[in-house]
Amino acid sequence: MILHVDMDAFYASVEERDRPELAGKPLIVGGSPEGRGVVAAANYAVRKFGVHSAMPTATALKRCPHAIVVRPRMDRYADVSAAIRDLFIKYTPLVEPLSLDEAFLDVTGSEGLFGSAVEIAHKLKREIRESLKLVASVGVAPNKFLAKIASDLDKPDGLVVVDPDRVQEFLAPLPVRRLWGVGRVTGRVLEQLGVGTIGQLRQMPLDELRQRFGKSGEHLWELAHGIDDRAVIPDHEAKSISHETTFPADIEDPEVLRACLLGLTEQVARRLRQQSLRGRVVQIKLRFADFRTITRSKKLPQPTDSTELLWQTASKLLATSLTDTHVSFRLLGMGVSDIEHVRLSQGTLFDDPQDHSQLDAVSDTIRDRFGTDAIQRGSSLGGGAGSKKETR
């Protein structure tokens, strides 16, 4: 059985926990409203006002003028994320992080030791609440796709179990847009065909889906039948490590995309270093508003785990991809592949001004030992250099 653990309003919850005076108040984690900052995360108190992530902070403050805005502290969230993962690996080594706040766990081999998958899910939720003072929603299902849908159904603080013998019953009433790969465009086409729920989609023959949607039609057919064979792949066995973000609203501003890419790059680089891995191929992924998806990659002369080197390459790839203005995007991803395990490192004769490995190592150590607040990057989501933590 697979668990999908999704932390509820993760960045905002960490801030509320670290600063009790914020708890329960409408809270936005994001960039400054004076600049072109956007909302990175919103707690449940502010979501009631219609605030959601990737919305410009200025718009969010119009909807909820008394909201408190704090600057994101990605390093802090990465630390908390690492602590959550330490809880996971007590139950199974098969942990596949999707981002800082979600992960898949394959607990099939752990059930004999720790009880059923559902019991493990309860224990994890309790441990996350007691030791980290955070709330998670968990989906328990026979595969990744179902577990991910399940974790999202009863947020926050949800625990939804998909019985392997009742998968069809579980899926049938859900709207088709719950399926991966079905967004506005595919959703509209399906609605025109009178298909609104996954149950209705299942009635469509494979051939017809293939005709209408090509290769992704087959994928839709499989998902509608609850089929998903992908294994949970832990980082240290991964051939690649990547993170991606789907924006709730399409994004056009190149600066916002850059800031978002930097956040993704930092997460990927930190995961590489945690696992003593280095990657050689840097890739970015962009999905346009019309669902066209492009990937751009570059092979580096040497494998690296340096945030700075990965960022230089990723930001160049982004810049060359954003040739047309006024194009908006719904998804951004960053990944590293051609990964090798670090055993030996080649010494160098001359100092490399671009070599930040010591900086990375030192800042990782500081964060591991003391938490994060002293070590932060000058730029972050939507906030320009020099912008400080802000409260309103």
Place this chain on the structure above:
Amino acid sequence: MRIQCHRPSLATAFQVVSGVVPSRTPREILKNVKLQAIDGKAVLIGTDQEVGIRYEIPGVEIESPGETLLPTNRLISILRELQDEGVNIEVSDGRVMVRSGQSEFGLSAEDPAEFPEVAAFDAEQYHVVTGEAIQAGIRRTSFATDVESTRYAMGGILLELKSDSVALAATDSRRLAVCHLACRSHGIEEPANPSPVIPAKAMTLIERSISDEIEEVLIAVHANDVLIKCGNTTIYSRLVEGRFPKYADVIPKDPKVTVDLVVAPFYSAVRQAQIVTNEESRGVDFVFSNGLLTLNSQAADIGQSKVELPISYDGDELAITFDPRYVAEFLRVLDSEKPLTLSLIDGESAAVFRTDDAYTYVVMPLSRDR
């Protein structure tokens, strides 16, 4: 223009000049070579605008002078397939006619005036080295360059020119190759640029242009470019911009241990040790103990190897880990029966190899800590 050529000589000329012709370029005209037949000499010219070459073709009879552009790859194919010894090239009505035996090719040609100039060697001030010495010097350094480097001028070979000697140095910052040659200078009082960095591509072209009959190579360095004359071939190159690292500082001054070795058995041991390495575990441990050098390597999923070599060493055991490729690349350019020395400080510091003919090679080891 109308000329009569010796086909094998013309084919050789095309082979040499095509070394600079870019296969991909935004300027299509650069995919051509220019054939110039004036003043009783036929010269084939190619350039990618960084590096250019002028090659004087021997055995050409100029019936009427002139110049034309020729599509490089097409001409190479034609010259390869023709059977007769003689080839006639004629330009008429904007077309190039290539005739040989029973065959005739008519090719459209672009305007030779559009082709960028490649300077001829007319310098009064230059350095002179023997062809043999510079050829060896280039072979001994060019493999250590790093054309991808963006921070230092490592994409070429540094020449440090003095009135009676020249040092060649190349590095990719993981290893450094330096060799010294004798030279003489001609007409130089105050050198315009005593330490140019010449692109690896141009240096390789020079190395290939030197044949046995070429005794002397003339090198004229200017502020931003260099002209080199090897016999009837002239090579023009822009210099690599940027700063070459201060290489002399990283050559270990007083190593603790020096071991005498002979190229062939040492190279053989390194090549054997290299077999059981892979991308993930490239390292080979070089362990120096009493009378014995042991090369240990192991790689997950492959296995391990141990190769022993008797050496004259009686100090404390000393171990250092190298990427064997960096050692093998150095040994490959040496004569197999020659002696060399390897000097070490410890397992973490740069190691230095030296030959008895003023060639120094420094390698940084692999380290385990991080």
